[in-house]
Each structure stands twice: as C-alpha cells, then as structure tokens.
Amino acid sequence: MPRRTVAEVGEFGWLSRLLHNRRKGRGTVVGPGQDCAVIRCGTRNCLFTVDTLVEGVHFRSRWMAPRQIGRRSFLVNASDVAAMGGRPRFCVVSLEVPGRYPADDLWALQAGIVAAARRYDADVVGGNLSRSHTLSVCIALLADAPTRVVTRGGARAGDHVYVTGTLGDAALGLRMLRTRGANRSAWAVRRFREPTPRLRAGRFLVESGIVSAMIDISDGLAQDLGHVCTESGVGAVIHAERLPRSAAYRALLGARHPLALHGGEDYELLCTVAERHVERLERNREKLGCRITRVGVITADRGIRLVDAAGNAVTLPVAGYDHFR
C-alpha cells in the first residue's frame, strides 16, 4: 500500500492527531485545539499561541511590502488572543529567509513586526533567523488571560450567533491581488494586508460573561462556525442576508454574494450569546470598538444550515480552506 502524503491526509486531521498524542500536564488549563492554549504561570493564567505565514501559501511578496508582511504576521497572532479575550504581552519571532532576500527588506519586515507589537502594547523579546528556500515568519505570542476561559466548545442550543465587523472583504482583497485586476477596492486590499485584531471586543465579550463560545474567523465563517459546532456538539442556522458586508463588498459583488460566508482571512470574531445576555450585549455595543451583527442561532441538530430571508434553505457553498488540499 503506498504511503499517504500530508496533502492526502489534510491539515486538520494532523493537528488533531498531535492533540490526541498528548497528556494534559500540570499547569495546562486548556491544551491544543483552541485559538490559544491557557496555561498557569505562577498565580495567574496566560494565553500561548503560535502562527506562521509562509510565502506562496499565505501571501506572496508581490502582494505586499515587507513591512506589511511583518505587521500582518503579528496581527494574525493577536487575533487568536482576541478570540480568547486576552491582552498580548510578549512574543518571540522565528524568520526563515532565502539567502538572496534583500537585507533592507528583511529589516523592514522585522520593523513591521516590532511596530505592530508595540501598537498593541506587546514586546518582541527574542528572535531567530534561519536560511531557507522559502520566506516564512513564525511568531509565538504570550498574553495575559482574562479571568474567564471561553473556548470554541461552550455554544448551547438557542444561543445567538454574532460576528464582529464585516465579512468577505479580505477574501475579496486577496482575489484582487491574485488577479491583479485594475478594479481594486483599496479597502478590501487593506483588509487583507492589515487585519484588525478585535482585542478590545474580545476582552469585553469574555470578561463581561456575555459570550458562551468564541473563535476568530480565519478560514471563513462557514468553516470556523463548523469548528465551534463540532467542539460544542451542536449545529447552527445562519441567515444568509444578515451577514455583514461592507459598502465596498456590496458595490463590487452585490449584497448576496457568498464570499462573506466562506472567504477567509477576515480575522473578525464569531461568538455565541445566550438569550439572557443578548440585551446586555446590545446595551454595551459601544464598548466593543467595532460593529457586531447577529447572524443566526445555535441548534441542537448538528450541521450548519443556511436560510434566506423567507427562512428557506440555501445551498451551502463548499466549506473552508485547507491549504494542504
């Protein structure tokens, strides 16, 4: 029997095998499988996460300046911290760089990381530089944990599903960068190049006790909601017309285009809120620092169903993005 390759198995299967391979040691409050681990450091909890951007997989150098690559690398990590309600504190950086890479570009890339970290009050405390064939930026981020632990696994039937910001812009921007089309939306391109980690919203939503589950939307709403549903043992109904779409998105794609459902890279937050907390959420909208939109409801039946304004089923587009497939 031929040996199967990583591409044949796919990413998520592999990640979960690493998880099964472990025991939860002393001090590990929440292990792998969430946006961040929760670990015990002395008398307090910290969040710990790692993420890597690889040239040719997550970005292409011709799409963005080196400084933007550095900045984005930090921001996508910070988004994982936002999804757990934390506050970024310290990061270490490991760069893999081809020998032919221009030295000035490497400097700009590093400066982009340092500036983004500073912007969110975190410190770059260590670094590592390796030669490689492929440019990649790996950042491990340590954050102060909130007093509550909110994971992907807390959603209950009847909870409402909310998302911050607007969806599909980054995927639209990425599409424009790929095709090098003339009809670019500067807004959409910027949303891809420079996501906004929803740290303020994440902290408030967790510390206030309003949310039951949360995740950041990196692989598209459908796929990331799927993670929440799987971890929580529930399903969901999503109202297609309620997905928040920006003016640029509506102008270019129309108000019904499904990119908002499955396009990735937005780094908005998706959370679930029990009925009894909805009024408090609505009353505290201004504390989030961004818009938040109710897009559906959690159901006891498994699976994610998409419905139109009249409540009729809409076919769900092929879900998610797995970059090994």
Added chain:
Amino acid sequence: MPRRTVAEVGEFGWLSRLLHNRRKGRGTVVGPGQDCAVIRCGTRNCLFTVDTLVEGVHFRSRWMAPRQIGRRSFLVNASDVAAMGGRPRFCVVSLEVPGRYPADDLWALQAGIVAAARRYDADVVGGNLSRSHTLSVCIALLADAPTRVVTRGGARAGDHVYVTGTLGDAALGLRMLRTRGANRSAWAVRRFREPTPRLRAGRFLVESGIVSAMIDISDGLAQDLGHVCTESGVGAVIHAERLPRSAAYRALLGARHPLALHGGEDYELLCTVAERHVERLERNREKLGCRITRVGVITADRGIRLVDAAGNAVTLPVAGYDHFR
C-alpha cells in the same frame, strides 16, 4: 548601488538590528540577545525562547528518522533554557511541511517532539501546520526562571572558564553523516542527533550563585565564548589541550584535533566562575549530572587566545558558523 542580500550581511548583524529596533517594555526583564528572554508573568519570572530547525540547513532527512528530528527540535530549545538555569514548562510548535511529505513521517516527527517534551516535564500546548517547500520545525518554549538572572554579560577578568560534557562529538557525528563514511562512531552520531540539554547542571550553576555568565555551545566553543566576551567586555585565554574530548573523538581524531574548539551542535554549557566560587563548584560536581572541565580564564584584554600546555600561543582556527555565509 546594488542592494545587499541577507547572505551578504550575515546572520548576527541582522539579529542585532532587530534588537536595536526595540524598546524594553513593562515586564521585560531581559530582552533579545540572550539564550532566552526573561519576562515577568504575574509575580514570577519566566524564560521565553524560540528555535527552528530547517531541512537542508540544520539537518537532512536522510541523516535521521522523523522521530529524531522532532526530538532534536525540542532538545535544542531546552538547551537554551538550560543556559539560563530554567525549567521547561510549555511549548508551542509550528511545522512547515511539503505536501508530498509522508503522513506517517509527520506523525512520527510530532510524536518525537511530544515525547522529548514529556521527558523534560514540559507540555506541548499548541500547534500549527503549514504547507511549505521546505520542512522546518519551529518550537517556542516557555520555562520557569530561576531566582537569579545569569546572562552572557556577567564574565569578569580572572573568572575561570568551564564547559560541561565533551566537545566536538556532534560536529564529528555530523561530518560522518555528511560523508556517509563507513568508519562511524555511533556515539558521535548520536551526540549530533540527540543532544543532551544540561538542565540539571544549568539550574544548579545558576541557583547556587556559582556562575557569573553562561551560554550553551551551539555554534562551537570559540564562537560562543566570543559572544560571552563581547557581551561582558572581556577576553579569554583557552588551554587547547584541556578541552574535554570523548574517547570516541580521541580515537578517531586524536587528542589535539581542533574540532573540539570550533565544531558546533554540542549543546554543552560554557560558564564563567569567579575564583572565590571555584572550590564550591569542585565540591558540588556530583550535583551537575555531567562532567565539567576548567578550560581557561577570562582576561581584561579583549580577544580570545589559544595556548598550548607550555603556554605558547596556538593559532586560532577560523571561528564559528554562520549559516548565511
């Protein structure tokens, strides 16, 4: 003027530019430029470090089994923690893997990381898997810090220079793997594939107050002693014949071969000890869990000089290893 590439500038210049680019924020006790950063977590200090092994740069897949690659990736990180006297606690792993990589090998590699972490009482709490052209393993490790901070910068003129274990074995093993020679030393090859992080020795040497400066020897004694001397503003005299060489090394290369001086990958500790602490170190040798050998002395004059048994100068071989050159 043509733009200079990373290869032309070299690694150490770049690392130091990232350092200059930073301010030391709240909670950062020791920033970049040491084996680990020292950070404040609540009421205690932690160590934070990151290291990456890249296929074709730090290892070749034909030199070692996937499980050994995983294990070695953890061990080299743990060695950085040993050099600061810490105790490994939590790590996150970022893997870059070609799509054609066999799934079983990826599993074995992951299992190697998890097993090595467990061996040293640490937990793998998060992971990330990306497609890439090049196999690489990045691990960020968080450790409990000792009560004292010992860096590369504390050596003073008159301090004695000590190294743990034996030197040059890993470089010898690497040479054998490269040339695929028949005359292999299993000991030397194993020393390359599976370094022993000197965690017990590191903790004792720091907590006891015996050492004034410490570093782990990853790039060869000459180069890593150079880092200590530069950071401390001192020089050193090393007695060539005193460098600890294993029986396998002496049998294959002879007792005087300079590989022990500049061969890298040993992951032994190099430390400096003030005269007044030497007797206490000698008295507590058994607490280290490994041998330790006095190989020279720190001098007020800058530069590293190598002398023979008679005290006559020996020419220093070309120092160190910078994988961008």
